[in-house]
Amino acid sequence: MKLPFTDLGLLHKQDKEEFMKVFEKCLDNSAFIMGEYITELEKGICEFLNCKYAIGVSSGTDALYIPLLAAGIKEGDEVIVPDLTFVATANAVAYIGAKPIFADVDSETWCIDPEDIKKKITSKTRCIIPVHLYGHPADMDPINEIAKEYGLYVIEDAAEAHGAGYKGRKVGSLGDAGVFSFYGNKIITTGEGGMITTNNKDLYERAKFLKDHAMSKEKRYFHPEIGFNYRLTNIQAALGVAQLERIEELINKKRQIFNWYKEYLSDFDKIILNHEKEWAKNVYWMVCMVLKDDANVKRDELMKRLKDEGIDTRPFFYPISEMPMYVKNLNYNNPFTKHLSERGLNLPSGVNLNNEDAKWICTTIKMILKGV
Numbered sequence: 001m002k003l004p005f006t007d008l009g010l011l012h013k014q015d016k017e018e019f020m021k022v023f024e025k026c027l028d029n030s031a032f033i034m035g036e037y038i039t040e041l042e043k044g045i046c047e048f049l050n051c052k053y054a055i056g057v058s059s060g061t062d063a064l065y066i067p068l069l070a071a072g073i074k075e076g077d078e079v080i081v082p083d084l085t086f087v088a089t090a091n092a093v094a095y096i097g098a099k100p101i102f103a104d105v106d107s108e109t110w111c112i113d114p115e116d117i118k119k120k121i122t123s124k125t126r127c128i129i130p131v132h133l134y135g136h137p138a139d140m141d142p143i144n145e146i147a148k149e150y151g152l153y154v155i156e157d158a159a160e161a162h163g164a165g166y167k168g169r170k171v172g173s174l175g176d177a178g179v180f181s182f183y184g185n186k187i188i189t190t191g192e193g194g195m196i197t198t199n200n201k202d203l204y205e206r207a208k209f210l211k212d213h214a215m216s217k218e219k220r221y222f223h224p225e226i227g228f229n230y231r232l233t234n235i236q237a238a239l240g241v242a243q244l245e246r247i248e249e250l251i252n253k254k255r256q257i258f259n260w261y262k263e264y265l266s267d268f269d270k271i272i273l274n275h276e277k278e279w280a281k282n283v284y285w286m287v288c289m290v291l292k293d294d295a296n297v298k299r300d301e302l303m304k305r306l307k308d309e310g311i312d313t314r315p316f317f318y319p320i321s322e323m324p325m326y327v328k329n330l331n332y333n334n335p336f337t338k339h340l341s342e343r344g345l346n347l348p349s350g351v352n353l354n355n356e357d358a359k360w361i362c363t364t365i366k367m368i369l370k371g372v
């Protein structure tokens with residue numbers, strides 16, 4: 001048996017039908033680029049999150065870059081990001097010319113540690129980007145409090161956490177702006193695409209203006225500054241609308257997959273799986289497994305052995321502070337990031353996975369870790 005690591009949303013049979021339906025609708029209206037689905041998706045996301053404004057863009061990375069720009073973050077400013085995240089979180093800061101400062105993560109949520117944010121604030125700090133890693137929300141209340149105290153922006157990177165809950169509210173609606181990705185392996189997908197969300201009208205207007213060539217509202221084809229093209233197409237948006245209609249089903253499936261793994265690994269104490277804090281709803285974008293120190297096989301060896309058995313896995317993200325372009329920034333000591341990064345792996349988590357698959361994967365993991 002061979003198992004794909006994550007199924008690209010579009011590859012599911014069900015989703016292929018969905019795609020054909022959507023495509024036909026767009027064909028009927030000859031509306032591939034601009035059209036009503038963009039607005040419909042933006043409205044749908046606002047309703048889903050209970051937030052005021054949403055702007056469709058071409059990727060999650062652009063969705064990070066634009067609010068930074070719209071907030072007026074500039075060269076020489078510092079932006080605090082978690083050390084354990086996908087590299088785009090830090091790169092968006094670097095595109096601005098600002099400096100990403102890497103904070104350590106919490107040992108349970110694996111998201112940015114508010115205590116460490118405090119330690120890394122300087123007179124140059126302008127913004128914090130908490131990341132809701134692997135589907136678990138960052139602890140937003142203390143982060144927002146710190147931001148208020150120091151006058152900082154908070155941009156939530158929710159690229160991996162569509163629908164994740166924080167004290168009854170949804171991530172992406174809790175800071176100055178929220179960021180979503182609709183890349184092929186995310187909770188909902190448009191192939192490529194992203195969304196900016198906010199409750200701040202000024203930020204919304206400014207972001208919308210910048211992402212669409214900075215065209216003057218009063219004077220068509222007059223551009224008072226240099227803008228960008230970060231548009232989402234109507235076809236992508238139509239696919240997004242169809243995906244959003246069944247987001248609860250997709251999230252429930254992710255949670256079910258996690259519960260299968262949890263059940264089949266519950267009798268085994270050499271590993272830790274994703275946490276879910278009492279104030280959180282985890283959407284388990286990825287089922288994650290962290291090897292304890294007394295596990296008799298190292299992470300990379302385990303991944304190789306699983307691969308030999310036909311089970312594809314991914315390592316946790318590497319600390320961004322150790323990557324060549326950022327390593328010079330500061331001398332970092334982020335022990336939890338380092339710990340998790342060396343011992344963590346993502347297990348197959350695609351929504352097509354079934355109970356039998358999970359059982360078989362867990363049996364194989366235990367067999368390898370018990371040295372049988």
Ligand SMILES: *Cc1c(COP(=O)(O)O)cnc(C)c1O
Binds near residue numbers: 157193194
């Ligand atoms: C996927 C991802 C992004 C980037 O999204 P793209 O759509 O691939 O540009 C940013 N941040 C995090 C945490 C991600 O997982």
